[in-house]
Amino acid sequence: MRYIPSTEEQKKEMLKEIGVSSFEELIEAIPVGFRFKGRLNVPEAISEAELEEKIYQIAKKNSDFSLTKPLIGAGAYRHHVPEAEKFLLQREEFWTCYTPYQPELSQGTLQSIFEFQTYIARLTKMDVVIPSIYDGASATAEAALMSFRLTHRNKIIISALLHPHYKETVKTYIAPHEPEIVELPHKDGLVDIDGLKKLVDDDVASVIVQNPNFFGGIEDMAEISGIVHSKNALLINEIVESMSLGVLKAPGEMGADIVAGEAQSFGMDLNYGGPYNAYLATRKQFLRQLPGRIIGETRDLDGKRVFVMTMRAREQDIRRDKATSNICTNHFLNATAANIYLSLMGTEGLYKVSLLNTKAAHYLENLLLKSGKFEKVFDYPFYNEFLLKSKDSVATLNKKLLENNFIPPLEVSKFYKEGGLKDVLLFAVTEVLCREDLNRVVEILSE
């Protein structure tokens, strides 16, 4: 077997050195009654060429996604990923190493993650950054748990316009605390400010608000944070489309206490939902309640600037059942992907592409409205996703789009049962859709 170098002869030699005559002697401790008898019923080994053929055949049962472009976002965005980034990520030194417990052999990963922490601190204008939680949903859930620890309260208010999967994930994570969960209604596609004023009270640990929200709407986070802070509750600012940070005011400038962000848009493909990478950012005084790994700068014996995993007294391998979280393996490679992406884009590139996303989305919305086939659902400001109600049957429209290699927008009625949201579509536009594509979409839908 090409992945197992030892020959049968060598294995025998080793058994002899161990002082046993057969392999079975080594596993005598396993109770006989529990041992597996016979052969595993899995397919016989196939060659590399056969394997490739087999997986190609499976992949071919998907649509040909090399030709399609999505009009759907809803938590996963197809942005362009530069080849330079993909190329660098294939370096085995980044891929095949373990968590950087031994800094002398892991400065590559450590420095890269430190740089990523810096980028996120600059984009969010927050003090400290946890560079890697599995995804945006689990990061939001960790932020909710963190708010319980910080406030010693267990009531939480969740915006109705938090991504539905994120909402469910938060509920799963906090269930053992038997919390009081209140849903904050929306009004015309944005957080209902008057509703929020009524709901926030002295028992509330935190309020979770996604911005831009699930409908793409741009919330007035400064106003929201004022209301939340009036009762000493914490504001968790969830960012699902991190690309928006290029043009939107930073959460740190608008009173966010904890930022939970999905970084998929920074150099990660759609990957059928994963792996992605999320970050948490907060103020310095909350540092000790953060979950997960963080990288810090220090000196080595020669006084050289080096990087290590630090503030480890919060973590499971040290604090065990008293740890702030159980998280161990995270998504460091994806954090490095994001670091490379942001380095390539730079100050100017990120600003431009972020702006391009919102402009192209507004261009499409405008054309679709002009086509007469759609109407506005809410009059609200949005970033790169927007709602429109279709006058034609959604099924026909989906079919037409698929035939023309576009993945249709999300039908929000899949997640929202409100009467007014029937036949309402959530369109997403990114820079991979050029003007010609957008014109074509309008043409197809106007036929």
Add this chain to the structure above:
Amino acid sequence: MKLIFEKSVKARDGYSLPKDLFDEVNIKDCIPEYAVSDSKKVLSEVSEVDVIRHFTKLSKFNYGVDDGLYPLGSCTMKYNPKVTEKLASLSNFIYAHPLAPEETVQGCLELMYDLNKLLCEVTGVDQYTMAPAAGAHGELAGVLIMRQHFVDHDDKRRKLLVPDSAHGTNPASATMGGFKMIELKSNERGTVDIRRLEELMDEDTAGLMLNDPNTVGLYDEGMQDIESIVHGKGGLLYYDGANLNASFEIVRPGDAGFDIVHLNLHKTFSTPHGGGGPGSGIIGVKKFLIPYLPTPIVAFDGEKYYFSDVGEKSIGRVRAFWGNFLVLVKSYAWILSMGPDGLRNVSETSVINANYVLAKLKKYYRPAYDRYCGHECVVTGRDYKKYGIKTLDIAKRLMDYGFHPPTIYFPHFEPCAEETIMIEPPESESKEVLDEFIDAMIKISYEAKTNPELLTGAPHNTRIRRADDVLAVKRPILNYGDELKLKEELKYKDEDINF
């Protein structure tokens, strides 16, 4: 080495964007005044060439499995096949949107469906969820399933047993899942103390989380008693899959009485660790626990694959979307490459490797438990304390010999397991590599006696020397902004920084 920010040159760029930026659309018509950023966020200004060189150089400061032996105990750092990387990067997978209509992603769904079947066969359970992203994530899901099972049976239990030898994630997961963690002390043979288990396992205890082989690398000879005691009190057995590499076709956790089984695809099933992830920590359960799995799971109606809602008893979602799909592709491809004989060979070879290392080293490093081990062995550096040598020094010295050190100080419990060195030489390591490693370990044992400074000052040949962990905590610099602030406070100049 300089940070990317220190290489920044004003007006240099590394991005590529289309010419048409929709300039006719006015930003004021897009972003309301309350939300628009006053200025551009400052990142860095470097070219693509700068980026390639920066990260290529950084990569060379890492040590990966392709560089050589990586014998981290409990981490199963085996070789990662290259073909699986290619297969996981097919455009039909990487450009598949997670909410695309099911008819457009039949390939993705079929792969998840098939992988579930294969893993059920390999581990003896009835259904997996592909959602958990890492081992600890799977543990949390598993513990929440336990909790939900008892809530559903009107039998709310408050405690959960975790052996003292367990990974830190187990006790942390128990707490996160709402249980009080009760530590179960191991016996002098390194395995579960059956008498203590009998005392502690009561009707307020949800069950036991266990590795098998356990975290000191030993198959538990008391497994039958453990099973009957825990199940006898209505408890559940949770299998931590960190050590499954010792068990293919030898013992299936499901057959040994485990009700919930978690697998680390990024260990046992050969997908790379990525310097700390992404992994995949999926969990499988016996039939009676399927209603509590995270929702949804993939089903097949004879014609089409589709997502099936688990139902109202489900613990809910543990993440957005379906799982770390690309990691699933790699594991699936690996299983197909191995076949039943290959899988058996994996476990046989890794168990022989670990016992071989133990047999060769035990004269020089006293074993924590002098008996045959599973796929990893635990020796100690305790006999070198009298020379002023700690296990840490031995580990650092190994780097000078070109090896990544084994796991050290874990597990750690007196009296057997102190100054521990846990060595896991997976099946992908040849006898020659092991012999070189054994030679280095023996040389170090002599150096410890004759020239201890060689060890306490080690490593000598790596890019950096030992790092000051205390300083990192005392004076936290957690991003480049912190460093700049400190420099200003202390009036440092750039030439004072030693890169």
